């Protein structure tokens with residue numbers, strides 16, 4: 296589904312990603328962990344197509360299509376979901392109207408028939424129940440005045456509605472209290488299927504107690520320096536990240 300090959304990227308002339316390789320297949324959940332400043336959010340930004348990043352080398356393929364050639368909105372239509380790809384706050388546009396438009400564009404792109412108002416409402420109710428999302432949040436202006444936890448829960452609701460092939464969620468566990476963490480994790484667990492894939496970017500191991508990943512990768516200094524299964528996350532929880540500095544000293 297997603298194939299990242301030797302990806303290098305700069306921001307303001309400084310190299311941040313220094314040769315990332317990653318293969319994500321349908322049905323898989325990958326966790327990317329690593330200390331602050333290692334390039335996790337930069338990787339998500341490059342995949343989202345944020346303009347301030349310059350890709351200097353490497354390739355990214357999504358189901359055989361060149362992701363780096365696509366504009367951000369095309370990436371979304373092609374089935375890539377990045378939480379922050381969607382506008383942070385839009386006063387006057389309700390969450391639900393925003394999703395109606397986004398879903399309509401996606402369905403057009405996938406050559407699926409448009410939903411009637413009644414079908415859309417039914418879907419909204421089903422998905423709200425699935426991810427335990429309150430109707431009152433759905434009708435508020437997009438993300439306006441949302442708490443950190445509400446924003447994250449809204450992301451999971453957006454995921455449920457838009458049914459992306461590939462979801463990349465950055466720091467989904469940050470700022471979540473234990474109830475919100477459980478709701479977000481349950482939502483993602485319910486949305487996992489053989490047809491979709493998730494890349495969870497997280498600093499902490501806590502999220503991975505709820506969402507069990509198939510693979511765990513450690514990003515350090517712009518490179519994936521170790522890959523393993525969920526045991527690697529436990530090992531990191533125990534050892535922290537200091538060993539990376541010793542092991543990869545001089546790699547800067």
Ligand code: ADP
Pocket residue numbers: 306307311329330331332333334335336337338347
């Ligand atoms: P992480 O998400 O792993 O904490 P980031 O991707 O946010 O790491 O940051 C990686 C590196 O890129 C850091 O050294 C950070 O200072 C630098 N960086 C991030 N954004 C910018 C920016 N807008 N301008 C300059 N440097 C940046």
Ligand code: MG
Pocket residue numbers: 331332336
């Ligand atoms: Mg950070």
Ligand code: MG
Pocket residue numbers: 335336337466
């Ligand atoms: Mg980050």
